[in-house]
Amino acid sequence: MEKKIILGGHKIIKGMEVGQETWDNLPNRNRKFISNKVNLDLSHRCPLECLRCARQTYESDGKGGLKKKPIPGRDITIDEFEKITDYFARIQFCGQYSDPIHHPHFIDFLRIIKRKDLISQVHTASSFKSDKWFKEAFEANPDSQWWFGIDGLPKDSHKYRVHQNGELHFKRLKMARQILNKKPIWQYIVFNYNEQDLETAMKMAEEIDVIFNVINSGRWENKKPDKLAPKKKKGIEVNEFEEQN
Numbered sequence: 162m163e164k165k166i167i168l169g170g171h172k173i174i175k176g177m178e179v180g181q182e183t184w185d186n187l188p189n190r191n192r193k194f195i196s197n198k199v200n201l202d203l204s205h206r207c208p209l210e211c212l213r214c215a216r217q218t219y220e221s222d223g224k225g226g227l228k229k230k231p232i233p234g235r236d237i238t239i240d241e242f243e244k245i246t247d248y249f250a251r252i253q254f255c256g257q258y259s260d261p262i263h264h265p266h267f268i269d270f271l272r273i274i275k276r277k278d279l280i281s282q283v284h285t286a287s288s289f290k291s292d293k294w295f296k297e298a299f300e301a302n303p304d305s306q307w308w309f310g311i312d313g314l315p316k317d318s319h320k321y322r323v324h325q326n327g328e329l330h331f332k333r334l335k336m337a338r339q340i341l342n343k344k345p346i347w348q349y350i351v352f353n354y355n356e357q358d359l360e361t362a363m364k365m366a367e368e369i370d371v372i373f374n375v376i377n378s379g380r381w382e383n384k385k386p387d388k389l390a391p392k393k394k395k396g397i398e399v400n401e402f403e404e405q406n
Contacts, residue, residue, distance in 0.1 A: 198251035203270075205234030206263035207256065208289045210323040212389065213380055215257050232258050242270055246277055255284040255308075262290055262298070271302040284348070286310030288326040288333070295333045299340040306343045308374070309334045313355030314362060320354050321389065335369050350376040356391040 210217060216232055237245075246252060252274055254261035261267055262285050274281045283305055290298075299307075311318045311327055311334070318327030337345040347366050349355070355362075359375065366373035380387070 197249050198253060199245065199249040200253040200255050201237065201245070201261075202234075202256045202259050203254065203261050203264040203267070204236040204256075204259045205232040206236075207258070207260040207287065208263070209260065209287055209325055211286065212321055212323065213378075219258075234258065236264055236266070239266055239269060239273075242266075242273060246273055246279060249279075251280045253282045253284075255282070260285055260287040262287055262294075268294075268298050268301045271298060271305060275302040275304065281305040282308065284308040284310065286322050286325060286330070288330040289324075292333070292336070295336060296340065299337055303340060303342045305341070307337050307341065307345045308348050309337070309345060310348050310350075312348075312350045312352060314358050314365075317355060317358070321350070321352055334371060338369055338371050344370070344372050346372040346374050348374045348376060350378055351391050352378075352389045353391050354389075356393070 207216065219230070219232060254267075261283060264270070271281070271283075281302065281304075285307065286309070309330055310322065311330055312321045313327070315327035315331035318330065319325045334345055334347060347362070349359070349362055351359070363373050380390075
């Protein structure tokens with residue numbers, strides 16, 4: 162069984178490689194910037210309250226409290242998305258204020274990407290969709306690469322990703338492995354409550370044959386003490402796990 166363990170932030174690039182034919186077929190391709198990737202925050206929608214997410218610090222009152230105001234924004238329209246995908250060959254859905262799966266036309270967007278033979282990645286942490294919805298989304302574009310944010314063992318992920326059902330999200334990760342053509346990715350941000358579970362999580366990822374991606378957050382460096390910070394504020398050193406594999 163092929164085993165892929167990726168450490169560090171966002172170092173997986175195979176899922177976003179663009180072939181020459183796809184590039185040549187873009188109606189309005191940008192000839193100056195060959196990488197031609199765009200990341201889209203599709204809307205203002207997300208049911209989670211991840212503790213250090215930008216959503217939770219939006220409109221801070223500067224006194225340690227938060228102003229509970231709605232996140233501004235709107236949904237990108239289908240027409241706008243059609244236009245965007247005439248200019249960019251690689252589409253990444255990694256929301257800073259939203260989770261892409263909660264855009265009302267997200268599955269339609271996946272079909273558009275498939276029809277235009279583009280490359281895409283989906284980053285999601287929300288478990289607030291049905292199994293039926295996820296199956297339809299995976300089948301709409303089996304060539305898309307999906308990242309599942311599960312920070313810790315599935316039973317503990319909600320400690321950071323408030324409202325998430327981590328065990329249900331893990332189930333969808335396994336479903337994705339059965340349907341998608343590209344291996345899905347388990348993204349694991351290191352916190353103080355999960356740093357001791359890394360080896361167990363790695364074994365779980367190996368058992369279901371998915372890519373395991375460890376993220377060392379930079380939020381702890383040169384900042385005030387944070388109850389979520391791992392004991393090693395710089396996170397897990399690459400050699401700690403490379404030597405074991």
